[in-house]
Amino acid sequence: MGTGKTTIGRQLAKNLSVSFYDSDHEIEKRTGVKISIIFEIEGEEGFRRRETQILNELSQMNNIVLSTGGGAVTKAENRKTLKNNGHIIYLKSSPEILFKRTADDKNRPLLQTDNRLIQIRKILAEREPIYIEMADEIIDSEKKSSKQIIQKILEQIDNENH
Secondary structure, rough: OOOOHHHHHHHHHHHHEEEEEEEHHHHHHOOOOHHHHHHHHHHHHHHHHHHHHHHHHHHHOOOOEEEOOOOOOOOOOHHHHHHHHHOEEEEEOOHHHHHOOOOOOOHHHHHOOOOHHHHHHHHHHHHHHHHHHHOOOOEOOOOOOOOHHHHHHHHHHHHOOO
8 A cells, every 4th residue: 555556556657658557456447435434345355356346357468567455465366367467567665654644544454553654564464475475576665766667677577578
């Protein structure tokens, strides 16, 4: 949450002249409601079911850039789907930077708590080992501009194609 997945993904897709999809946005588009409402009505489990369905659909598409929600990897089925169908980039940031970047965001259900920094640290402690294990590439997103990040990704893609 707050690493720049959507911003970077959208710009990367434009550079590559391919379509961009954000799994959370796709869920909102199809349901007609915000993620926070889905969490409120169906809980995290209901949201994760919807997320898995969307990821299964989107991962069947070719030549796209896909941004997933940070919790997508908490389900083994999603990890397998993503790993088998794409190149995974982990945009890494510290809890303190994520705290600053998400300070005014009211649309992140898992951060609606009295102490968001502690919650961010807890979430990262649970998920980061999975992010690292799954990543084909890890990029520090707090010390680089989006232009620098995209350039690094494009260089990686170019190296893989040669």
